Every structure is written in structure tokens, then in C-alpha cells.
Amino acid sequence: MTHHVTSMLETYPKDLDGLDRQKLAECMTACFECAQTCTACADACLSEGMVAELTTCIRTNLDCADICATTGRILSRHTGYNADVTRAVLEACRAACKSCADECEQHAGMHEHCRICAEACRRCETACAELLASLE
Amino acid sequence: MTHHVTSMLETYPKDLDGLDRQKLAECMTACFECAQTCTACADACLSEGMVAELTTCIRTNLDCADICATTGRILSRHTGYNADVTRAVLEACRAACKSCADECEQHAGMHEHCRICAEACRRCETACAELLASLE
């Protein structure tokens, strides 16, 4: 994914408004991977015998998948860059990833999908925080 | 849309964590309508002869459509409510709607789709702000 993201970044016909190209590519990649992982984790939770104990996890996964997908799309656009929107979306993505990582970590010992998903969420939370820090 | 949104809210089997039911329904409705309007406005801009002067408008429309759709989905979920995520997403949606309203207003005198879209964005910006205020 990083390869695809990076090769498309290089074809953008104008400049990237001073954005850190590597941090941007890492954050976009983390967003798309986290969106996929959270969608799969929600579905795996749904097929567990103990689904009744995983309903908060499923909901958190669904929110995180939606915000990560939207953040990945917005970071893929550079035309008419608006720093306020980018910052607010990155803050929302960071909050959703933190919340989903916290929740999935509680089930990581019992469910491998939650363990992998918690890792993807932490990676995306960190990538959002680092991109945010580079914007200021 | 408000009717649909409200009738589904009434069927939720648990309580709504003290959320203001009317402000919630108004915000959800505004999000879905704004997502549709921004998608249509981006496409209408794309078919204008002067598209080269509307590229920032198109990009802002696309971002706003994505965030509004995600916010509308997240507000449609109540299981395992997380106030931090809800607040951060509403802030992002408010910022995107403000940005899109500001941009579309500049073209409102010339393009009716931008005039209508600016109104939908302002309505959604206000609905997000009012729901946010009611959370605190």
C-alpha cells in the first residue's frame, strides 16, 4: 500500500503545501489498512460465540473504519488544501483509533483479530499524531 | 429524512446516554442532506464551462461529503457510546461544513448549485455546533 500511495503522491502536478511527504504517505497507508482491519474485526467479532460481550468492540470498530476511510480519502487530496479541515479530521481519526485500540486491547488475549486490530489502530493513532505534529 | 431518522431513534432498545434527541435528529438529518448536496455540487461544478475556476470548490465539496456521511453514520450508532469520538467527529464535520460554505458562497451569485450547497453546509455547521454545545 505504501508503494501505491507514494507513487501517486509523486505524480501530483502541483506542490504539496509544505506537507512532510513521508509522514503523509505513512498516515494515508495506516488509514487505509486500519479501515480494512477494523471492518474485518467487526465481522470476526460478530461470528464469535460470545458476541454479546463484544458489542462495544463492534461499534467502535465500525466508527473507526468509517473515520479512517474518510481520513485516507481526504489526505489523498491536495487541491485547494485547507489546514483547518485537515487538522480537525486528523484529530477525529486519532481519537477514533485510540478508542478502538483501547477497546480491542481488552480482548487481545482471547481473540487474535482484536490483537491485530489493536496494533493497526495504535499505528494509525501514532501516524495521525506525527502528521499533526509536523503541520504545526 | 427527519421523519425516518426520528422513527429509527425511537426504536433503539436502550437509552441514548442523555443526548438531546431533537438536536441529534436534526444533526443526523443535516449530515445526510449535506453529504448528498455536496456530492451533487461537486459534479455540477465539474460540468460548468468555467470548471478551472471551481477546482477548490470541487475538492472542498468532496471532503465535506465524506465527513458528513461518516458523521451521519457515527451519530446513527448508540451502542458503546464514546463522547470523545463523537465530539472530535462533530468538530471535524463543523470545520468541513464551514470551509465548504465559505467556498460555495463565493460562487453563489453565479451558480445556483453553489448557493443551495452553501445553505446546506451552513445548516449542517450550525447543527453540529448545537449538538456539540448540548454535549457539554
Add this chain to the structure above:
Amino acid sequence: MTHHVTSMLETYPKDLDGLDRQKLAECMTACFECAQTCTACADACLSEGMVAELTTCIRTNLDCADICATTGRILSRHTGYNADVTRAVLEACRAACKSCADECEQHAGMHEHCRICAEACRRCETACAELLASLE
């Protein structure tokens, strides 16, 4: 929603490739409403005590919400109209709505959210079928 959808349709600067304007507006409206209703139904199912018996319903709701949202967006665009893509997406949306209506109807006697959701899915299934018929 129909009002918003219709007023944006009227501002489109070019012609609508011979599409039946009313059937188009009805289908777009049904798609956005069904997407919201399915998202809310999935979440309401998740909060039911008998969630373990509703996992197929939740999954079907999530798929239907995704396809309806995508179909609503695609129908909101008219620039560079491609009949093959429109037809294939309408077929997919019709199949997802049929599948979700069939599933929700089985729980309609016990859960009001499933009863309302089944109606929204049938309405959208019909609207897709009628728009498809008008294309041929």
C-alpha cells in the same frame, strides 16, 4: 430529502442523458434513507439482548448501508454518464436491498427497527428496479 435531491437536480448545468428525472430523484432519496436506516438497524440489533440471533441481520444491514450510500452518490453524478456502470450498480443495490428486506422481515414481528428497516429496503429495491426499467 426528496426536496433537496430535486432542487439540486434542477441546477445541473447540462442535460441528464435522457434519465427519467422523477424516478432518478425517488431512487436517490430511497438510497440515502435506506443507508441511514440500515446503519441504525445494525446498531439497534447490536443492543438487543438476543444479539447472537441477529448477526446475519447486522451483516446484511452493513452491506446494504454501504451499497445504498455508494449508489446514492453515483446517481448524484451526471458528468460523463456511463450506462453500464449505472446499471451494474443499480443491480447490486437491488440485490442488497432484497437480501436485507428478506432478513429484516423475519425479525419484524419482534423488533420495530427491523420492521421499519424492511420497509425502507423494499422501497429502495423497488426504486432501483423502476429506475433500471426506465433505462432500457
Add this chain to the structure above:
Amino acid sequence: MTHHVTSMLETYPKDLDGLDRQKLAECMTACFECAQTCTACADACLSEGMVAELTTCIRTNLDCADICATTGRILSRHTGYNADVTRAVLEACRAACKSCADECEQHAGMHEHCRICAEACRRCETACAELLASLE
């Protein structure tokens, strides 16, 4: 991306309804990559000086991004598998990828983003066709 997709597939607690695991992983990966590439290509086209000649390309990119994202999500779910919905969505995704590849190929000599995007679309078109063939 394939690595992430595959490791989540392995954690699914039930069986995968006889789906070809490798074709499934390839198709999911192609869908997520194509969704990102089409989103970036639409934005790069928007920043080209000759944007007025790329409006059909932008619209086709936006549709393809939406369908690929939805298809990637649906393929990430296995609970309550419905072959009719899966087939119809794969057909729609194949049609959108074909349409976008055809369009981007026309600009591939002039715009590197269109060249890369055409490749991503063809890869996804093929992956959908192969997964469809394996279902029958």
C-alpha cells in the same frame, strides 16, 4: 496491504463458505488500492491546467473509488454470507474498474497519474473477474 488482509482472514472464527482464500485476498487488496489510487487520480486531474478535458475522467475516478471501497468492505465480511449480493457487487466493481481503466488509458501518455490509475483499475477488474469465476 495483502499481508494485513491475509492475516485478518486467518483470524476469522468460522469457515469462509468455500471461497478461494487467495483470490479473495487478492481481490480485497486490489479494491482498497484501487479506491486510493482513483481518489488520488481524481484530485491530480483537478490540478492539471487542462482540467476541462479531464472531467469525464474525474467523474469515472470518483465512481470507481466509491464502488471499490464498498466492494472491499463487503468482501471483508463473512458472517451470514450471501452469494447473490457478493456476485452483484463484484459485477458492479468490475464494470466500474473497466470503465475507469478505459478512460484513464486515454490520458496515460500525457498524465502519469492516469497511467498508474489505469493499471490499478485493470488489476482490480481482473481480480473481480477471477473471484467471480471461482464462485461459480
